[in-house]
Amino acid sequence: xxxxxxxxxxxxxxxxxxxxxxxxxxxxxxxxxxxxxxxxxxxxxxxxxxxxxxxxxxxxxxxxxxxxxxxxxxxxxx
Numbered sequence: 001x002x003x004x005x006x007x008x009x010x011x012x013x014x015x016x017x018x019x020x021x022x023x024x025x026x027x028x029x030x031x032x033x034x035x036x037x038x039x040x041x042x043x044x045x046x047x048x049x050x051x052x053x054x055x056x057x058x059x060x061x062x063x064x065x066x067x068x069x070x071x072x073x074x075x076x077x078x
Contacts, residue, residue: 012038
């Protein structure tokens, strides 16, 4: 439940988060990020495609990245 709640917070500010995603995964195109539109499943798919990693590795990378973004998103909400 916490992971979904955190992701919902990130997805709600996708305009800013999309740029941060691009910085972290430079092989993703602007179109990849735009098409994902904050949808975690689509972003995972694009990471897997562009980086040639498996589902578990893409999930690990995204979870690690998102956990580092959660504090920033929480601070903006206050």
